[in-house]
Amino acid sequence: MFSRVLLRSLEKIFKTTGCTKRNYSPKISFNKVTDSTVKSLRDLLGEKKVFTEEAVREQHSHDESYHTSAMPDVVVFPDSVEYVSKVVAFCNTNRIPVVPYGTGTGLEGGVNAVQGGVSINMKNMDKVVEVNGLDFDVTVQPGITREALNSYCRDTGMWFPIDPGADCSVCGMCATSASGTNAVKYGTMRENVLNLEVVLPDGRIIHTSGKGRRAKKTSAGFNMTNLFVGSEGTLGIITQATVKMHGIPEKTVVAYCHFKKIEDAVDTVIQIVSSGIPVAKCEFLDDSAIKAFNAYSDYHMPVAHSLFMEVHGPEASVHHLFNEITTLCISNNGYGFTGAEQAEDRARLWKARHEMLYAVNALVPGSKSFVTDVCVPVTKLTEIIVKTKQWIDKANIIGPIVGHVGDGNFHVFFPIKPGDTTALNTVLDISKQMVLLSLALNGTCTGEHGIGLGKRKYLLQEVGEDGVSAMQQVKQALDPNGIMNPGKIFY
Ligand SMILES: Cc1cc2c(cc1C)N(C[C@H](O)[C@H](O)[C@H](O)COP(=O)(O)OP(=O)(O)OC[C@H]1O[C@@H](n3cnc4c(N)ncnc43)[C@H](O)[C@@H]1O)c1[nH]c(=O)[nH]c(=O)c1N2
Ligand SMILES: O=C(O)C(=O)Cc1ccccc1
Ligand SMILES: [Mn+2]
Numbered sequence: 001m002f003s004r005v006l007l008r009s010l011e012k013i014f015k016t017t018g019c020t021k022r023n024y025s026p027k028i029s030f031n032k033v034t035d036s037t038v039k040s041l042r043d044l045l046g047e048k049k050v051f052t053e054e055a056v057r058e059q060h061s062h063d064e065s066y067h068t069s070a071m072p073d074v075v076v077f078p079d080s081v082e083y084v085s086k087v088v089a090f091c092n093t094n095r096i097p098v099v100p101y102g103t104g105t106g107l108e109g110g111v112n113a114v115q116g117g118v119s120i121n122m123k124n125m126d127k128v129v130e131v132n133g134l135d136f137d138v139t140v141q142p143g144i145t146r147e148a149l150n151s152y153c154r155d156t157g158m159w160f161p162i163d164p165g166a167d168c169s170v171c172g173m174c175a176t177s178a179s180g181t182n183a184v185k186y187g188t189m190r191e192n193v194l195n196l197e198v199v200l201p202d203g204r205i206i207h208t209s210g211k212g213r214r215a216k217k218t219s220a221g222f223n224m225t226n227l228f229v230g231s232e233g234t235l236g237i238i239t240q241a242t243v244k245m246h247g248i249p250e251k252t253v254v255a256y257c258h259f260k261k262i263e264d265a266v267d268t269v270i271q272i273v274s275s276g277i278p279v280a281k282c283e284f285l286d287d288s289a290i291k292a293f294n295a296y297s298d299y300h301m302p303v304a305h306s307l308f309m310e311v312h313g314p315e316a317s318v319h320h321l322f323n324e325i326t327t328l329c330i331s332n333n334g335y336g337f338t339g340a341e342q343a344e345d346r347a348r349l350w351k352a353r354h355e356m357l358y359a360v361n362a363l364v365p366g367s368k369s370f371v372t373d374v375c376v377p378v379t380k381l382t383e384i385i386v387k388t389k390q391w392i393d394k395a396n397i398i399g400p401i402v403g404h405v406g407d408g409n410f411h412v413f414f415p416i417k418p419g420d421t422t423a424l425n426t427v428l429d430i431s432k433q434m435v436l437l438s439l440a441l442n443g444t445c446t447g448e449h450g451i452g453l454g455k456r457k458y459l460l461q462e463v464g465e466d467g468v469s470a471m472q473q474v475k476q477a478l479d480p481n482g483i484m485n486p487g488k489i490f491y
Contacts, residue, residue, distance in 0.1 A: 028482040030115055031095045033073035044086045051075045060101055060119040066368040067109030067453050072119035079124040081239040089203025091118055097486050100233040102172025107371045108452025110232050114487040128152050137214050139242040142171030158245035161186040165354035171238040176450045177230030184406035185280040189229050196228050197240035201479040214242050232450050233485035235478050249312035253322050254346045257334040258304040265305040266382040268332040269405045273378050277324055281310040282406030289400035296359030297352040356402050360413035367415035370427045374438035375409040375447025384437050391430045409447035451489045
């Protein structure tokens with residue numbers, strides 16, 4: 001029970017901020033970016049780092065998703081944390097929105113500047129700061145991409161396994177809590193970030209675990225690192241990350257296999273995961289996804305529901321695991337079991353898998369894919385994938401299903417032509433049913449793409465009213481003027 005005093009002070013807070021308990025977000029009005037704002041930014045950063053040209057603003061108005069573009073008023077390219085801090089503090093004082101920009105590969109409209117303002121592109125901060133080979137960690141600037149990091153580290157015998165399909169910035173991946181195909185074995189960004197340098201909305205520069213710290217574990221206070229992982233640019237700008245690295249596996253083998261019945265394929269996954277076979281990747285493509293996959297690549301796979309798996313480890317254990325997986329697939333009526341050991345064969349297969357977004361878009365020329373991204377406890381996968389397939393078939397639309405099924409995570413790619421509102425409404429309806437079923441099965445509305453613009457409507461159902469208001473109180477405490485990426489995560 002609230003005491004009278006507490007209730008009165010809460011009422012006072014709500015009154016002064018314009019919030020209610022239901023909606024903790026105050027109604028914020030921002031100032032317009034004027035010629036004088038641009039001049040001040042140029043004074044802070046220098047002429048060559050501040051752009052107002054329409055072509056540059058357009059390029060920063062959207063990501064890879066179907067969400068409507070929204071241009072920032074100005075784009076800046078800082079090359080040091082001090083510059084980021086100056087720009088953010090300036091925007092805070094002048095009530096101007098700030099939108100962090102990594103490589104613009106997001107899938108939920110995270111970089112779209114829905115309230116205008118200043119887009120901060122991190123690409124000029126792309127150095128490796130420190131490599132600790134014996135400790136398996138590296139510290140990087142925000143704009144380095146995951147492929148550039150892996151090229152840099154190749155000779156050290158270490159690699160960074162988190163692999164969302166795109167070659168995105170490492171700190172963009174922190175901001176969205178990205179994962180991808182290797183998460184079954186190596187975890188997501190949440191499990192692989194040790195420390196972050198963050199510029200807070202008032203310009204302060206903090207290190208979430210303390211400056212220079214890179215211990216593998218800590219019990220020192222709140223987990224501020226994981227507050228910023230997945231914060232989607234709404235709490236501050238990540239200007240440096242210390243991440244865990246992993247040893248390049250001695251041996252890697254890929255296996256794939258086909259199934260007539262979708263249930264058999266997904267049941268196999270549940271059995272693989274629940275019997276503790278340490279797969280590194282465990283990907284599902286339904287028959288419709290395989291059609292798109294064949295059409296966009298030089299593969300000619302049987303058009304059937306398929307599992308693609310990869311195991312890593314010492315030679316002997318990899319072959320043992322491979323045999324265990326074969327036995328499980330065959331016992332569930334899998335056929336056409338094929339293995340690939342050569343690095344080029346494996347790379348070709350995973351490249352084709354990572355390009356599924358473009359393969360599906362190519363099925364409907366001029367389309368962009370609407371994204372679904374639910375994730376359920378792995379034992380609930382068969383139920384939700386079978387239902388989803390039924391909804392897609394009943395609606396008679398194109399909707400290939402692809403999943404990081406080892407984690408209980410899957411996507412439907414719905415290619416939609418701009419302006420096709422009938423298709424969009426059908427897809428919105430299926431997406432809603434998928435989310436509601438996922439939540440009913442104790443899952444989430446987004447396993448890896450984030451809330452951004454598209455999933456805001458589901459956050460309340462997922463974490464509850466008090467859960468959302470607690471998140472908004474954190475936002476209010478760190479960003480009282482609401483300048484950081486407004487309109488994302490919360491309405
Ligand atoms: C073809 C393809 C395939 C996939 C994916 C994308 C594409 C195009 N993704 C999504 C991918 O994970 C996502 O695009 C990146 O994590 C975003 O990185 P960017 O650098 O492009 O950030 P981008 O510039 O798109 O920004 C994304 C969000 O992070 C914020 N942000 C960026 N940099 C920041 C910083 N330094 N500080 C604070 N906030 C910052 C932005 O404001 C925005 O809200 C994905 N993901 C996944 O998890 N699994 C997958 O399988 C795939 N697959
Ligand atoms: O391919 C994946 O695994 C992705 O996460 C990318 C994606 C893009 C668009 C729709 C669904 C998934
Ligand atoms: Mn994915």
